[in-house]
Amino acid sequence: MTPRGLLQQRGAIAGLVLVAMVVLPALAAPLLPLSDPALTAPASRMLPMGTPGHVLGTDQLGRDLLSRLVWGARSSVAVALLATALAALVGAMIGILAGFFGRLVDQLLMRGIDVLMAFPYLLLALAIVAALGPGLANAMLAIAVANVPFFARAVRGAVLEIRHQDYIDAARLAGHGWAWIIVVEVLPNLVPTILILMTTTLGWMVLETAGLSFLGLGAQPPQADLGSMLGDGRELLVTYPRVAVLPGLVILVLVVGINLFGDALRDRLDPRLGPSRRREKSPMLAFTPAAESVPGVLAVRELRIRVPSNGGGATVVDGVDFGIARGERVALVGESGSGKTLTAQSLLRLLPTGVAATGRVELVANGSGPAVDVLAAPPATLRDLRGRRVAYIPQEPSSALDPLFRVGEQLAEAVRAHADLGPRALQRRIELLLTEVGLDRDAHLASRFPHQLSGGQRQRLVIAMALAHGPDLIIADEATTALDVTLQAEILALLTRLCTEQDRALLLVSHDLALVAEHCERVLVMYAGRIVEDAAAQILLRTPAHPYTAALLGCSPALGQPEKPLTAIPGQPPTVEELGARRPAQNCVFAPRCPRAQPACREHEPTLAPVGQRRVRCLFPLDAA
Amino acid sequence: MTAYLIKRLAMLPLVLLGVALVVFLIMSLVPGDPALAILGPYATPERLAALRAELGLDQPLPVRFARWLGSLLRGELGHSVSLERPVLDVVLERLGPTLLLAAAALALGTLAGLGAGMLAALRHNRPVDRLVTLGVVLGISLPSFWLGLLLILVFAIWLGWLPASGMVAVWGDGGVLDVARHLVLPAVSLALVAAGVIGRLTRGAAIDVLGADHLRLARGRGVRERRVLMVHGLKGVLARMVPVIGLQAGFVLGGAVYIETIFQWPGLGRLLVDAIAARDLLLVQGGVLVLASAYVLVNLAADLVQHQLDRRTLGQ
Numbered sequence A: 001m002t003p004r005g006l007l008q009q010r011g012a013i014a015g016l017v018l019v020a021m022v023v024l025p026a027l028a029a030p031l032l033p034l035s036d037p038a039l040t041a042p043a044s045r046m047l048p049m050g051t052p053g054h055v056l057g058t059d060q061l062g063r064d065l066l067s068r069l070v071w072g073a074r075s076s077v078a079v080a081l082l083a084t085a086l087a088a089l090v091g092a093m094i095g096i097l098a099g100f101f102g103r104l105v106d107q108l109l110m111r112g113i114d115v116l117m118a119f120p121y122l123l124l125a126l127a128i129v130a131a132l133g134p135g136l137a138n139a140m141l142a143i144a145v146a147n148v149p150f151f152a153r154a155v156r157g158a159v160l161e162i163r164h165q166d167y168i169d170a171a172r173l174a175g176h177g178w179a180w181i182i183v184v185e186v187l188p189n190l191v192p193t194i195l196i197l198m199t200t201t202l203g204w205m206v207l208e209t210a211g212l213s214f215l216g217l218g219a220q221p222p223q224a225d226l227g228s229m230l231g232d233g234r235e236l237l238v239t240y241p242r243v244a245v246l247p248g249l250v251i252l253v254l255v256v257g258i259n260l261f262g263d264a265l266r267d268r269l270d271p272r273l274g275p276s277r278r279r280e281k282s283p284m285l286a287f288t289p290a291a292e293s294v295p296g297v298l299a300v301r302e303l304r305i306r307v308p309s310n311g312g313g314a315t316v317v318d319g320v321d322f323g324i325a326r327g328e329r330v331a332l333v334g335e336s337g338s339g340k341t342l343t344a345q346s347l348l349r350l351l352p353t354g355v356a357a358t359g360r361v362e363l364v365a366n367g368s369g370p371a372v373d374v375l376a377a378p379p380a381t382l383r384d385l386r387g388r389r390v391a392y393i394p395q396e397p398s399s400a401l402d403p404l405f406r407v408g409e410q411l412a413e414a415v416r417a418h419a420d421l422g423p424r425a426l427q428r429r430i431e432l433l434l435t436e437v438g439l440d441r442d443a444h445l446a447s448r449f450p451h452q453l454s455g456g457q458r459q460r461l462v463i464a465m466a467l468a469h470g471p472d473l474i475i476a477d478e479a480t481t482a483l484d485v486t487l488q489a490e491i492l493a494l495l496t497r498l499c500t501e502q503d504r505a506l507l508l509v510s511h512d513l514a515l516v517a518e519h520c521e522r523v524l525v526m527y528a529g530r531i532v533e534d535a536a537a538q539i540l541l542r543t544p545a546h547p548y549t550a551a552l553l554g555c556s557p558a559l560g561q562p563e564k565p566l567t568a569i570p571g572q573p574p575t576v577e578e579l580g581a582r583r584p585a586q587n588c589v590f591a592p593r594c595p596r597a598q599p600a601c602r603e604h605e606p607t608l609a610p611v612g613q614r615r616v617r618c619l620f621p622l623d624a625a
Numbered sequence B: 001m002t003a004y005l006i007k008r009l010a011m012l013p014l015v016l017l018g019v020a021l022v023v024f025l026i027m028s029l030v031p032g033d034p035a036l037a038i039l040g041p042y043a044t045p046e047r048l049a050a051l052r053a054e055l056g057l058d059q060p061l062p063v064r065f066a067r068w069l070g071s072l073l074r075g076e077l078g079h080s081v082s083l084e085r086p087v088l089d090v091v092l093e094r095l096g097p098t099l100l101l102a103a104a105a106l107a108l109g110t111l112a113g114l115g116a117g118m119l120a121a122l123r124h125n126r127p128v129d130r131l132v133t134l135g136v137v138l139g140i141s142l143p144s145f146w147l148g149l150l151l152i153l154v155f156a157i158w159l160g161w162l163p164a165s166g167m168v169a170v171w172g173d174g175g176v177l178d179v180a181r182h183l184v185l186p187a188v189s190l191a192l193v194a195a196g197v198i199g200r201l202t203r204g205a206a207i208d209v210l211g212a213d214h215l216r217l218a219r220g221r222g223v224r225e226r227r228v229l230m231v232h233g234l235k236g237v238l239a240r241m242v243p244v245i246g247l248q249a250g251f252v253l254g255g256a257v258y259i260e261t262i263f264q265w266p267g268l269g270r271l272l273v274d275a276i277a278a279r280d281l282l283l284v285q286g287g288v289l290v291l292a293s294a295y296v297l298v299n300l301a302a303d304l305v306q307h308q309l310d311r312r313t314l315g316q
Helices: A003-027 A065-101 A103-117 A121-132 A136-162 A166-173 A178-214 A226-236 A242-269 A340-346 A379-385 A407-416 A423-436 A455-467 A485-502 A513-519 A537-542 A547-554 A576-580 B002-027 B034-039 B045-055 B061-073 B087-122 B127-141 B144-158 B175-210 B213-220 B225-262 B268-277 B281-309
Strands: A298-307 A314-324 A329-333 A356-363 A390-393 A473-477 A505-510 A522-527 A530-536 A609-611 A614-616
Touching: A003 A065, A003 A242, A065 A103, A065 A136, A065 A178, A065 A226, A065 A242, A103 A136, A103 B002, A121 A136, A121 A178, A121 B002, A121 B225, A121 B268, A121 B281, A136 A178, A166 A178, A178 A226, A178 A242, A178 B127, A178 B144, A226 A242, A226 B144, A242 B127, A242 B144, A298 A340, A314 A340, A314 A530, A314 A576, A329 A340, A329 A485, A329 A513, A340 A356, A340 A473, A340 A505, A390 A455, A407 A423, A407 A455, A423 A455, A455 A485, A473 A485, A485 A505, A485 A513, A505 A513, A513 A522, A513 A537, A513 A547, A522 A537, A522 A547, A530 A537, A530 A547, B002 B061, B002 B281, B034 B045, B034 B281, B087 B127, B087 B175, B087 B225, B087 B268, B087 B281, B127 B175, B144 B175, B144 B225, B175 B225, B213 B225, B225 B268, B225 B281, B268 B281
Parallel strands: A329 A505, A329 A522, A390 A473, A473 A505
Antiparallel strands: A298 A314, A298 A356, A522 A530, A530 A614, A609 A614
């Protein structure tokens, strides 16, 4: 069992034990050797705890406290259960009708529910008891009514989710009436939801029942529940606190138990809120300055990235090596799942929680700062280089922007992260950046919110943020995938132009080999977490050396060559689980899909070896010197 | 913002009309002769007949509702039998102390709940998180009326630090300090449940928000960690929590009924309990109506604040 399951189990068991401590004696009350809870005995009033025959002593009328607690708990639990069941029944009926029929029925019912929800919770129950008169049955009814809206809303939501499922439509087509469909198809699917709602509300119901009785509006003497005992004991708080304290304690134990159990049950269904996987600490290596001699902007050495998986963890990026020279434009190309995005994110140590990178990502010493190993840098160093020396443009620009802040504020924030500017200088800088990315036409753009911008505008804005500090390297991670084709070309042209003009290096991450090859000088092809080919763009496009590169080119359409046949690559890239189960250097990762694979390919893994002007990870590269 | 405000304000009379309708329907549940129920068994036949005519009991339900609504709009809530005074005067007199108590409790509960929830999310799956999670369960499981009694026992009776009751009027002679001393115990008892609910939901919201891509990518732009958490994280959490806090106002206003009874607080909650005991139905009706209206206004305010925080919430 996973640690998480165990923890929930523990919560559930603790809850059940607490509930049982109260409910079991209450259930067995008639069988237990308890004195009559209503039997008054003026002679033995206020006997202390531990008196023979009265373990917990007696109350102001000489009644046995333990017996009253057990019998009181019996009434409290019974009333709370009945109220829950009634609220669930009525609420579910309203929710089902509203959700199933929609339109006018939904409008009418839910507006009614809305009005009930406009009342402070307890007040509605109080008003009903006031009208009907005090008494346990009326209190139960009042509490049930006050809770109907909660059930109605939740059940309606659940019905809306299943209303258009295939099996419902099928039943309709089969000519069944609505009543049949609700009872046979809808209701059974709602049972788990309703049961969970009941478990999570039961605690409230116990508290409310006790509350009304406490105020004297529920159980009437000689009948008693935990709440009315607590209310009676109030008078004796100064002299005999236990008469009031004990019933409250029993309520607390019962409700804590119910809530612990309910939480464990709900966490099972909504794992987000529960305890989840332990944060995997990324290894903090001793910080060593990188060698001064590395040429260029960036050098990645032996980069390995592990992600958590069912089998405990899988190395999804394995031994990636490459460098980027100053002002060079490099494409990193691969199918989804090839590890290219993780590789790109690790260059800024921006990996998601739980994902750990090892190896070296060296930023070369130059005018903008000393040499740094990004993966081992202390937080302050890391912050200093992010956005200033290396900037990252994500795939989905809207995910890069905070929906709650105006875009101008966010651009200003990106500028201020590394530049301490006065308001006027800041304003000028922002206008300059917006002009650079072609966003200067809309004078009010800065005061808009991200959701008010078009996809293209958002992407330009994120590019402006990336340009804010003139970084040596811009990483664009599928930065145009979410845009339509004309915009794609525009944005790519913009990025290329800005980088060329200002002598910045660009790492363009994409799945589209043909597209990026136009804009880059060099292409790195990635497959299953490895670089399989590294060559100048023009050479690679014309004469691919790795069979995978050739296959990628074979399945992308080329402009002006409509007659070119498209060939899909047979098979699937390895899954995370398969990578997790791999022995080191077991075979060539592409061999299972490779049309040219030889027995040798299945015996050991080739290295990324220089072949002429390029590097290829293949034992039998295509003839292309 | 203005368009949203106008739209919400235009909805307000409709919601209040709905509230009035529900109160009217509940009061029409009173078994037997309402006039007898209101005036009690010792009323003279003349007074009973007069009240029946005033309530229009011989008329059909919709007509009675319309007539009652008309008198509501003229500010007439009827006459309290038990207090021999106009209901409106009594209710307005008692509203102030209740709002003071509820506001103090809600403020306390919000601060504690937001703080604990954020802390738990920041230390997700560490001991602090577990402690908060456990504390939250305890908070939402505590009967507030019992907690109130325990606090009286410990802080008023045993330690003698704070008064258990004796609050007569908010604007009495004792000054602000005296009011504050009387406020501590009831506000804390009332705040704890709200703190539990707010803490639990804050933790969930904060785990979501702190894991959001835009926070990670703000870090990727070199934005300082403190700013990422305290500006982007906090606003994200607040935008999601403000409606929840508005809803908690309902629990606090309802819970005030217990707490005011225990601490002898001169508010609407205690008035309601006394009125129910005295079968003073017109007083109950007036009190419920005013408290529910206050709650509707609080929720309207919460929605407006949320819209200010997150402009994507338009209409609905």
